[in-house]
Amino acid sequence: MMANTARLRPLAWWWKKWTKRDWAIAAVAVTAFLFLLSSLSDDPRRDRGPGARLPAADLVDLTLLRDADAKGALCLDGSAPGYHFSKGFGSGFDSWLIHIEGGGWCDSLSSCLSRAKTKLGSSAYMEQQVSFSGILSSEPSQNPEFFNWNKVKIRYCDGASFSGHPQSEPKDKKGRIFFRGQLIWKALMDELLSAGLSTARQAFLTGCSAGGLATLIHCDDFRKLLPKDATVKCLADAGFFLNEKDVSGKDTMRSFYHNVVQLQGVQESLNKDCVASKEPSDCFFPKEIIKTIRTPVFLVNPAYDFWQIQNVLVPEGSDPSESWKKCRLNIRACTSSQLKMLQGFRDSLLRALSEFQKSKEGGMFINSCFIHCQTWIGETWHYPNSPRINNKTIAESVGDWYFNRRAVKQIDCPYPCNPSCYNMDFS
Numbered sequence: 502m503m504a505n506t507a508r509l510r511p512l513a514w515w516w517k518k519w520t521k522r523d524w525a526i527a528a529v530a531v532t533a534f535l536f537l538l539s540s541l542s543d544d545p546r547r548d549r550g551p552g553a554r555l556p557a558a559d560l561v562d563l564t565l566l567r568d569a570d571a572k573g574a575l576c577l578d579g580s581a582p583g584y585h586f587s588k589g590f591g592s593g594f595d596s597w598l599i600h601i602e603g604g605g606w607c608d609s610l611s612s613c614l615s616r617a618k619t620k621l622g623s624s625a626y627m628e629q630q631v632s633f634s635g636i637l638s639s640e641p642s643q644n645p646e647f648f649n650w651n652k653v654k655i656r657y658c659d660g661a662s663f664s665g666h667p668q669s670e671p672k673d674k675k676g677r678i679f680f681r682g683q684l685i686w687k688a689l690m691d692e693l694l695s696a697g698l699s700t701a702r703q704a705f706l707t708g709c710s711a712g713g714l715a716t717l718i719h720c721d722d723f724r725k726l727l728p729k730d731a732t733v734k735c736l737a738d739a740g741f742f743l744n745e746k747d748v749s750g751k752d753t754m755r756s757f758y759h760n761v762v763q764l765q766g767v768q769e770s771l772n773k774d775c776v777a778s779k780e781p782s783d784c785f786f787p788k789e790i791i792k793t794i795r796t797p798v799f800l801v802n803p804a805y806d807f808w809q810i811q812n813v814l815v816p817e818g819s820d821p822s823e824s825w826k827k828c829r830l831n832i833r834a835c836t837s838s839q840l841k842m843l844q845g846f847r848d849s850l851l852r853a854l855s856e857f858q859k860s861k862e863g864g865m866f867i868n869s870c871f872i873h874c875q876t877w878i879g880e881t882w883h884y885p886n887s888p889r890i891n892n893k894t895i896a897e898s899v900g901d902w903y904f905n906r907r908a909v910k911q912i913d914c915p916y917p918c919n920p921s922c923y924n925m926d927f928s
């Protein structure tokens with residue numbers, strides 16, 4: 502159990518690092534933007550409606566869910582869940598983009614209890630403001646398709662991709678813990694529906710990592726909440742977790758998911774037919790989930806997702822000789838035999854996607870970068886130097902697909918062929 506907690510630590514560390522980094526990027530962007538505003542006598546944004554003038558830095562306040570106690574919708578520690586809401590303006594007033602935050606999972610009582618003392622398990626530790634960038638940015642040059650939509654970032658605080666159930670809460674342990682993921686999802690949707698989502702003309706449910714998985718799990722529910730004539734689609738970013746053996750031949754990810762599903766009673770939120778015919782935790786893997794989703798889905802996933810390399814392919818403990826020590830932190834440090842294994846991992850991803858690739862409505866952007874989430878980070882979403890496939894950024898590819906401009910099934914050539922990649926280096 503401790504090993505699993507330890508395995509999740511690199512993600513938490515990365516998360517903090519990105520957040521700081523993103524703040525820095527946002528600060529630079531805002532300074533540049535304010536400079537631009539001051540130098541233009543006729544700001545072209547002004548005709549986009551009264552909301553067009555942004556608050557400094559696109560910082561968005563945390564809102565706590567109303568009546569969380571009465572609804573039983575609680576974070577792991579019993580606090581109210583939260584989200585950040587930025588109101589749509591101009592032509593985006595009746596369009597909604599929801600983004601579900603990620604942050605791994607807890608797979609044991611002890612790891613959930615530790616998580617309950619962090620912002621991934623309690624709103625008491627969440628930032629009061631976050632900056633909206635990438636797919637959440639209100640800046641048209643950074644987010645050309647969705648900048649003026651109503652935008653919501655849902656904070657992740659249940660530890661099981663919004664799919665836990667209270668029947669599985671331990672009754673007789675000392676520290677109380679709450680498994681309310683599914684109730685949080687429902688209560689948040691109710692609150693957003695009454696804030697205008699119920700009359701949306703266009704809606705887009707998105708999420709990254711564990712939030713990408715939550716997006717896939719709840720995509721069809723989301724569809725049902727919205728008007729029949731609304732355009733409703735979903736996007737999972739870095740949420741396509743593979744049921745693959747690690748380098749030592751163990752089913753680390755499979756047993757990890759098994760523990761998460763068992764601990765929080767997640768099978769209740771999974772597809773009934775799948776759960777009836779398979780081991781329930783298999784139905785928590787996107788490969789199974791996408792077989793049953795009826796709403797159009799877009800998958801953004803790097804073929805060398807560093808979270809998966811560090812936790813699925815080469816988790817801590819799978820490499821006692823430490824021969825992967827450098828490669829798992831920096832793809833440029835991989836030996837040719839290690840790269841061969843990474844290409845095998847990419848092949849597994851492409852195999853798992855082969856049916857989906859044939860679907861008419863689905864879209865995909867599978868780039869060959871050593872990165873994790875790419876939609877909510879400005880640098881990877883739509884900067885001039887953002888990753889591209891066929892000269893299209895992720896933002897352009899997603900926009901082309903969402904607005905039916907063309908079919909988008911982008912699969913990059915294998916590493917290291919794409920010079921536009923943003924490859925992380927943790928060493």
Ligand SMILES: *[C@@H]1O[C@H](CO)[C@@H](O)[C@H](O)[C@H]1NC(C)=O
Nearest residue numbers: 884885889891892893894897
């Ligand atoms: C790639 O796209 C950019 C604009 O997004 C354009 O300026 C450039 O000419 C394109 N390059 C090629 C090779 O098509």
